Amino acid sequence: MTDNQNDKYISYTRMAWAIYCLITVIIIVVLVLFVAQDNEEMFFYGIMPAAAAYVFRPMNKPFSKLIFKYTGASHPTEQDEPPQT
Numbered sequence: 036m037t038d039n040q041n042d043k044y045i046s047y048t049r050m051a052w053a054i055y056c057l058i059t060v061i062i063i064v065v066l067v068l069f070v071a072q073d074n075e076e077m078f079f080y081g082i083m084p085a086a087a088a089y090v091f092r093p094m095n096k097p098f099s100k101l102i103f104k105y106t107g108a109s110h111p112t113e114q115d116e117p118p119q120t
Contacts, residue, residue, distance in 0.1 A: 044108040051102060059088040 066080035093101075099110040 040108060041111040043106070044102065044111055047102050047106050047108050048098070051098065055088070055093070059084060 063081055063084045066084060067077050071077040071080050095110075103109050
């Protein structure tokens, strides 16, 4: 696999994580601004979606499969490189 393919995979992974975080922030904003009725609920809805997004974050294998499905960039294989002197 070339360095260019590895760079593409890394950039797609960063983009996927950014989208995941953006969706989490949008959910928090909607819950805090439109659903919460008092300060206690605002605090709860501000903290719990972020905690749930952390706990239920995607694992590497399914995440890599989705990236490959939609972009065609596969997970870089680990290669043993000789030490450079």
